[in-house]
Amino acid sequence: MDILTGVVTRNMLQDEHRRPKRSPTSTLARVSKSARLDTTTSLVSVSEDLSNSEFSNYKGSSCCEDASDLGGDISIVSSTTDRESDVCGIPPAWAENRAEISCGALPWFRAAQGAAYQNDGRCHGFLLSGDGGEHTYIDDEVVITRIGGDCEKKKGQLVLRKDQNPQGARVRALRQLVETGGLLRLIIGGERHPLGRKLPYKYNVMGEFRTTHIWEEKVNGHAAYKVRFEKSDLSRMSWWAKKGSPLPLPVNDRDFERKPISSECTECNQESLQVYSEAWMCLHRGCGQFGKVEKDVPRCRTFHPDFLQCRSRSTPSLKCPLPLSSNAAARKLAGASTFNEDGWKGIVCEECGRCMPRTKWAYWECPSCGWKLEIAPPLVGIDRVCLPKELEARAAERKACPPLWDIGWSVDKVSLSPYLLVTYRLEGVGSVTHILAGSDTNGRPGGPNEMFRQLQEGELGLERRKLGASLVGGTLTAHFSVNYGMPYKFIVPVDDHGFAGAPDVALRGLGRLVWATEKAAVSNGDRFEQPNELLVLGYMKGMHIGYHDDGEDTLGPTVATLSLGAKSVMRIRMKSKYYHGLKRKGGKTLREEDPVLPGCMDEDLRRELKRELEDGLIDQSQYELRRAQIREDPFKRKTAPKDPPRILELNVAHGDMVVMHGAKFQKYYEHEVIPDGNLRFALTARYVKPEMIENARHALGQFNLTPEQVYNGQ
Numbered sequence: 001m002d003i004l005t006g007v008v009t010r011n012m013l014q015d016e017h018r019r020p021k022r023s024p025t026s027t028l029a030r031v032s033k034s035a036r037l038d039t040t041t042s043l044v045s046v047s048e049d050l051s052n053s054e055f056s057n058y059k060g061s062s063c064c065e066d067a068s069d070l071g072g073d074i075s076i077v078s079s080t081t082d083r084e085s086d087v088c089g090i091p092p093a094w095a096e097n098r099a100e101i102s103c104g105a106l107p108w109f110r111a112a113q114g115a116a117y118q119n120d121g122r123c124h125g126f127l128l129s130g131d132g133g134e135h136t137y138i139d140d141e142v143v144i145t146r147i148g149g150d151c152e153k154k155k156g157q158l159v160l161r162k163d164q165n166p167q168g169a170r171v172r173a174l175r176q177l178v179e180t181g182g183l184l185r186l187i188i189g190g191e192r193h194p195l196g197r198k199l200p201y202k203y204n205v206m207g208e209f210r211t212t213h214i215w216e217e218k219v220n221g222h223a224a225y226k227v228r229f230e231k232s233d234l235s236r237m238s239w240w241a242k243k244g245s246p247l248p249l250p251v252n253d254r255d256f257e258r259k260p261i262s263s264e265c266t267e268c269n270q271e272s273l274q275v276y277s278e279a280w281m282c283l284h285r286g287c288g289q290f291g292k293v294e295k296d297v298p299r300c301r302t303f304h305p306d307f308l309q310c311r312s313r314s315t316p317s318l319k320c321p322l323p324l325s326s327n328a329a330a331r332k333l334a335g336a337s338t339f340n341e342d343g344w345k346g347i348v349c350e351e352c353g354r355c356m357p358r359t360k361w362a363y364w365e366c367p368s369c370g371w372k373l374e375i376a377p378p379l380v381g382i383d384r385v386c387l388p389k390e391l392e393a394r395a396a397e398r399k400a401c402p403p404l405w406d407i408g409w410s411v412d413k414v415s416l417s418p419y420l421l422v423t424y425r426l427e428g429v430g431s432v433t434h435i436l437a438g439s440d441t442n443g444r445p446g447g448p449n450e451m452f453r454q455l456q457e458g459e460l461g462l463e464r465r466k467l468g469a470s471l472v473g474g475t476l477t478a479h480f481s482v483n484y485g486m487p488y489k490f491i492v493p494v495d496d497h498g499f500a501g502a503p504d505v506a507l508r509g510l511g512r513l514v515w516a517t518e519k520a521a522v523s524n525g526d527r528f529e530q531p532n533e534l535l536v537l538g539y540m541k542g543m544h545i546g547y548h549d550d551g552e553d554t555l556g557p558t559v560a561t562l563s564l565g566a567k568s569v570m571r572i573r574m575k576s577k578y579y580h581g582l583k584r585k586g587g588k589t590l591r592e593e594d595p596v597l598p599g600c601m602d603e604d605l606r607r608e609l610k611r612e613l614e615d616g617l618i619d620q621s622q623y624e625l626r627r628a629q630i631r632e633d634p635f636k637r638k639t640a641p642k643d644p645p646r647i648l649e650l651n652v653a654h655g656d657m658v659v660m661h662g663a664k665f666q667k668y669y670e671h672e673v674i675p676d677g678n679l680r681f682a683l684t685a686r687y688v689k690p691e692m693i694e695n696a697r698h699a700l701g702q703f704n705l706t707p708e709q710v711y712n713g714q
């Protein structure tokens, strides 16, 4: 097989070991539970001699859809899997968790949550998971499920909580597919997927389907939408067919005239299909007969055979508009700028079909089989990520950013000249020091321009890591990182990079940040603690770091960052729990500790009350009661802001340094950084308390800077 062109040779197709082990074909059709009423099911097809059957046309053991069948652009999906499964083939793409399936590898399914992925009003992909519950039916060609949404979890089950909106985006997008005959792709997977068979992977791409029907039913007293999908290519066996299933009936032998029964409602005079065998019911929510059946009719559970077995003729010209995988877009990056958004989206492994996010800076690597897609990133000059006027401005000509809240600040052109020094002070909490750079320092030998190049040339070991707290398991950070020196939070021990082997550019950065840390700490009248850890972050276009603090108990009070490359905005705001004085955002329980920070909600009232408590005018219980009363009022106000307002929004440019100082600052405030441009690095130095780290790892944080790496502010 030629990996690059994706040509799969005939020999490969006949490669014996790639074929599925098939038991002799049964002469009986698999009759699904709900189709039991009709034993003359049209799915029966018998062929003992597989070599003469359509089967030999299938690639590898995937006796059905594969990458190219699906209009995809991945070169090959290996046909073997050592996974145990009850099905006869393997999916064209798969994933081990929800974050992988929506990592961008599948351009038609980028939904981090929910069952459907829509874009521009069109539904491109739909995930069948256990959430469909008993409402989901699947056989080898037909899928019936509820469309999801508007549910709440009750005893582990998703329960509809209101009538579903007929104008909702998902309903409209699926209805549009019914009307136009457009195709979408389905995925099956999750914890309790609805197919009672062992599937090869956690999440499995099924293939292309048409959306044949969308209708309303009464579920738990509410109007709920259901949808019927039908496999678009009926000529091939579905990979999810049970091992040993007969081949599908040849297309030419099928009865395309078979249609579901439709009857008119005596009350609303509208037609409704007979979906269930047990009874016909009106499927129009406005009608008094909606969802009603005769009293003695058993609960409708079995789909009517005509509804299940009717088929639409395939239209070969119909294809899904988006390619199966984003591999072609990723491959185009070779030789171009790899730092655009496609550069960090996932791709599908061309060996084993796994959806894999980009976790490494310079390549994609499959965590299952090790297959790699490497792209030699071109060197991006600083003039490609900064405008000429940004590169030419001298520090003294740059504008300081006024605070967005009433806090003390000063602008100083002298103390750190040629830098512009802007200091923001939060009384009793700490400070933020912004050291603005300009053309006078950036272009110097060993300075930021050179460092920006060095960072791209070196093998730093930048990786995207798993987010500790995330709604969707397996979610990765939206930036790459590598840690040097003392160990720091999420970095696992095997990734330890001591300063001893650190590249020159990391040590140069450290030298600058030692200087900036000292200046900031001393100007606050505090002791200077020399940093012993350096975190390098790399951002490609569209990446960022969301709101967080750097206040782990292993860290000292000063955090200094040097910014290189594209400009960015750094936002700082009070944490919600201190702003609202609540234990949890949106909750009712008050925080015991209420520092009453400048600018917090109901600041004056809360401060006055605190004073009364401290002066002994009220006791703790009165204090709590009165605080609850204060909180009640503003919360009833519809205008109560959901998120605390920002206090600072700094425009951080190439060469700038920002120092946050004060343990309380990290405790009460949080920051985020949103780069604006193709490529940016941030080097952040902190002091990790050695007493909190095992002795054997202390040496990692020791360093000796050469005279060139020491920085003196020039």
Ligand SMILES: O=C(O)CCC(=O)C(=O)O
Residues within 6 Å of the ligand: 535, 537, 545, 550, 561, 563, 671, 673, 681, 682, 684
């Ligand atoms: O990218 C930046 O400038 C900030 C990085 C940061 O906040 C961190 O490393 O904790």
Ligand SMILES: [Fe+2]
Residues within 6 Å of the ligand: 548, 549, 550, 671
């Ligand atoms: Fe941070």
